[in-house]
Amino acid sequence: MAMAVSDKKNEKKVKEDFPLLWRQMNGQPLVYLDNAATTQKPLSVINRITEFYKNEYATVHRGVYALSQDSTIECELVRDKCRGFLNASMKEEIVFVRGATEAINLVVSTYGEEHVGAGDEVIITTIEHHANLVPWQQLCERKKAILQVVPVNDRGELDMTAYEKLLSNKTKIVAVGHVSNALGTINPVEEITQLAHTVGAKVLIDGAQAVPHLSVDVQKINCDFYVFSSHKVYGPTGIGVLFGKKAILEKMKPYQYGGDMIESVRFEKTTFAQVPQKFEAGTPAIAEIVGLGAAITYLELLGYEWIQRHEGDLLAYGTQQLQKVKDLRIIGTAKNKASVISFVLGHIHAHDIGSILDQCGIAIRAGHHCAQPTMKRFGVPATVRASFAVYNTHEDIDKLIQGLKRVQEVFA
Amino acid sequence: MSGVSDIYQEVILDHNKKPRNYKVVKDANHYCHGVNPLCGDDYHVFVKTTPEGVIDDIGFQGEGCAISKASASMMTSNVKGKPISEATEAICHFIELITRDCLEEKKEAMGSLMAFEGVRKFPVRVKCAALAWRALEKALKNESIKDKPSENELMISTE
Numbered sequence: 001m002a003m004a005v006s007d008k009k010n011e012k013k014v015k016e017d018f019p020l021l022w023r024q025m026n027g028q029p030l031v032y033l034d035n036a037a038t039t040q041k042p043l044s045v046i047n048r049i050t051e052f053y054k055n056e057y058a059t060v061h062r063g064v065y066a067l068s069q070d071s072t073i074e075c076e077l078v079r080d081k082c083r084g085f086l087n088a089s090m091k092e093e094i095v096f097v098r099g100a101t102e103a104i105n106l107v108v109s110t111y112g113e114e115h116v117g118a119g120d121e122v123i124i125t126t127i128e129h130h131a132n133l134v135p136w137q138q139l140c141e142r143k144k145a146i147l148q149v150v151p152v153n154d155r156g157e158l159d160m161t162a163y164e165k166l167l168s169n170k171t172k173i174v175a176v177g178h179v180s181n182a183l184g185t186i187n188p189v190e191e192i193t194q195l196a197h198t199v200g201a202k203v204l205i206d207g208a209q210a211v212p213h214l215s216v217d218v219q220k221i222n223c224d225f226y227v228f229s230s231h232k233v234y235g236p237t238g239i240g241v242l243f244g245k246k247a248i249l250e251k252m253k254p255y256q257y258g259g260d261m262i263e264s265v266r267f268e269k270t271t272f273a274q275v276p277q278k279f280e281a282g283t284p285a286i287a288e289i290v291g292l293g294a295a296i297t298y299l300e301l302l303g304y305e306w307i308q309r310h311e312g313d314l315l316a317y318g319t320q321q322l323q324k325v326k327d328l329r330i331i332g333t334a335k336n337k338a339s340v341i342s343f344v345l346g347h348i349h350a351h352d353i354g355s356i357l358d359q360c361g362i363a364i365r366a367g368h369h370c371a372q373p374t375m376k377r378f379g380v381p382a383t384v385r386a387s388f389a390v391y392n393t394h395e396d397i398d399k400l401i402q403g404l405k406r407v408q409e410v411f412a
Numbered sequence: 413m414s415g416v417s418d419i420y421q422e423v424i425l426d427h428n429k430k431p432r433n434y435k436v437v438k439d440a441n442h443y444c445h446g447v448n449p450l451c452g453d454d455y456h457v458f459v460k461t462t463p464e465g466v467i468d469d470i471g472f473q474g475e476g477c478a479i480s481k482a483s484a485s486m487m488t489s490n491v492k493g494k495p496i497s498e499a500t501e502a503i504c505h506f507i508e509l510i511t512r513d514c515l516e517e518k519k520e521a522m523g524s525l526m527a528f529e530g531v532r533k534f535p536v537r538v539k540c541a542a543l544a545w546r547a548l549e550k551a552l553k554n555e556s557i558k559d560k561p562s563e564n565e566l567m568i569s570t571e
Contacts, residue, residue, distance in 0.1 A: 026415060349477035351451045352420075355534060359415040367451055381452035381475065410420050411478070 011310060014302070015391040017042040028361025031396045036181050036209060036340050036387035037365055038231050041295075045235060048294035049287050060286055061260055061277070075286060078293035079276075082241050085296050086226060087217040092246055095276040096284050099240035100208040101131040103227035104175070106242055106279060107204055108135040110252040111225075112173060115202075118144040121170045123201075125150040125158055125187070126377050127180040130370040132206040136175055145172075152377060156183040156332035164195060171201040178210035182369040182385065183332025184315075184340030186214070193223045202248070208232055212389065213311055213338040215304035218243050230288065234390075235295030239288035242279070249275040256281040307390055311339040314388040318397045325404050331378050339388035342369070345404065348411050350382040356410060360403040418530030419537065420478065423486075428478035433488035435471040443560035446547030448539050453480040456561070457547040465496045470548075477540050479531065484544030486525060496552055503549050510541045 015021050018040045023030055032040060052074075058067040060075050076091070083091040097103045112135075116122060122136050126149055140147040148171075150163045158176075167174075174196040179186050193203045204225040207216060211228045218226045225248075229240040244252075254261055254272055258281035263271040272278045299307070318341050322328055327346035345353055354366030365385040368375045375381060386400055440458035447454050453476030460469040470488045475481075487506070491499040508514045509522060510531045519526060531541045551557075 349451075351477040351537070351540065352479070355419060355537060356416050375452075381454075406416070410416060411425065 011391075011393045015393060017044070017298075018391050019043055019046070021391060025361045025363065026359050028359075031360075031362040031399045033386040033388065033392065033396065033400060034363045034365045035212070035389035035392070036232075036369075036385060038237070039212065039234050039389050040391070041236070041291075042234055042298050044298050045291050045294045049236065049291045052287050052290045056290075057287065059283060071286060074293075075284070075289045078289050078296075081293050081296050085211075085216070085299075086241070086243050087219055088243050089219060090246060092275050093243055093249065095242040095244065095249070095279045096289060097227075097240050097242050097279075098238055098285070099229035099231070100206060100227045101229075103225075103240055103242035104132055104204065104206065105135050106255045107225050107227075107244070108139050110255050111202065111248070112136070112139045114253065116140070116143050116145050116172045119170065120145045120172045121148050121166075121168070122146070123148045123150060123163070123166055123171055123174045123176075123196075125176055126152045127156060127158075127183060127185060127371065127374045128175075128177055129181050129206065129208070130372070131208075132175050132177055132204075133373070136173070146170075149373075150176075152185075155334050156180065156185045156378075157334045157336075158185075158187055158192075160188070160191070163192065167195060167199045167201070169199055171196065171199050173204065174201050175204040175206065177206040177208075178216070179207075179213065179338045179340075180332070180371075180374070181209045181340070182371040182374045182383070183334065183342055184337040184387075185332060185334040186210070186336040186338055188336075189221050189223065193221055197222070209338065209340070214308065224248055230292040230295060233295055234298055236285075236288040236291040239285045239292050241292075244275075246275060249279070252279075254281070255279050258282050260284075302390055310390065311388055314392055314394070314397065315339040315341070317394055318386065318388065318400075321397055321401050322404075325401065326408070328404070331380060331383050340385065341387070342383040342385045344380055344383055345407065346411075348407060350384045352411070353384050353404070353407050356407045357400070357403045360399070360406060362400055362403045364400070415533065419534055421527040421530070423524050423527045424478065424482040427482035427485040431472075431481055431485040433471045433485065433492070434473065436473055437469050437471040440469075440471075440560065441557065442551040442554055443557050444547040444551035445559060446543045446550075448476070448480070448543050451477065451540065453477060453540055453543050455480070455484055455544050455547060457484070457544060457551050458560075459548070459551050461496060467491055467494055467496065467499055472544060476543070477537075479528075479537050479540040480543050483528060483541045486527075487544050487548060490523075490525060491548070500549070500552060503545050506545050507542060510538050 020040045058071045060072040079094045080091045082094045148166045151159045189205050196203045202224040205223045207226050207228040212233045224245050226243040231237040261273050261281040263273050329344050331342040350366035367382045437458035437460050440460045442459035444457050455472050455474035458471045462468050470492050472484045528541050
């Protein structure tokens, strides 16, 4: 493993672990600031997947031969690693899915389908990603239930008084993002969960944007479900995790039917496997699971203490430098924020900014960030978003500022 | 960074700053609403034709990026006064210009619209440049005149 993290203080060393960041874009050294969309992969993850395919790959859970048994053991080790990563109490509470989107859809179409009825209510927030909005909205439409939306203040923080007022014995589910992908707001998920439980509602936390930045403890949050995607935490695409409390998962109906999720099959009747296999029909994304394991190992080596300090520095420096840019307005100024900065620049459209920054070798996100209601709340059609990861440097931010000056020259 | 000037040419920046025919044509008999959901470009195109099928007046309203706005503005200047058949031909030529290499003689006829030739190098921006033209194409086919909003409905400012 190419580990360059021994000198944790040196941000440039971390960058060296990510081969893609060694390349150029449009003839300029690449500055990758679209980490809230997806993250690049360290060499250790890439090598682990390659090694696994070269020497260890076979199906899981059914082969009687050694290769398959070892492959199964490897995947189950990663399941336990994910348990530790979220501090779940047992590994049976970790279900492998394709990603956060599938995890939410799984809960909607099993738990939601069974427990939400006509006149019931589901609570989400104004600043949800479409993935934690549309599935609930469609469920409510099907069930003639009501979708309630917690408003946010002008800083992009949840209005907790309004949230408390929305809670009632009609509330069946509260689904909230841990960190807003568009604004970076860190929501008070412990308090949200505790309040929801007082009315007997179950809580799903969408952690897709949180796990890259924060150390997560599902027992401390006490949420009923927690979801995240591997590709946003330096792992491969196509794999993610649904955490669910075991007692709840056990009562839920299967999500998909097929092989690997059954106990016995007769034409008259099929009995299903125990959790978590009950929710894992078909051959899983085996190599991706192994890759996710390597990504978690990488994060553990860096340590969340370092990650939070480094990304906190980048957020503070980035905010300070961006505020100095004329006509620039930051959208989302919550007190408690992850390293995501959304902004607008005078009357220049986000896509024009994106195209010019692209020519400067800088990759940022320009658009509505799959959060159109969030954009509407702040009265903007789109924003530019710079989101920082472990491998970003203060120099990256300086280059972003230079790029924005170039944008202003073009549109002067 | 030469790429920047390939796409953001003077004439494009000028039309973005001062869009021509940026208005509602009150007695329009052709209309279309063009939206690019990916980036939020959003334009209304109004056309008034004579009984002989000549574009007598054309206007557009809405908001979007510099490429889409300049393209809409230059389109209105280009097709105003032309018979529908010629305008339809101009649409085809413009789409060709921004999507593939086109013949030199066609280029000559394009005039200032040649400024958009560089858009081809930015595949994600082709839709921005094409948006108003696609809307005009639909408007001329009279597919959505019934959806034409009243003037009051268009008084929304996106500033």
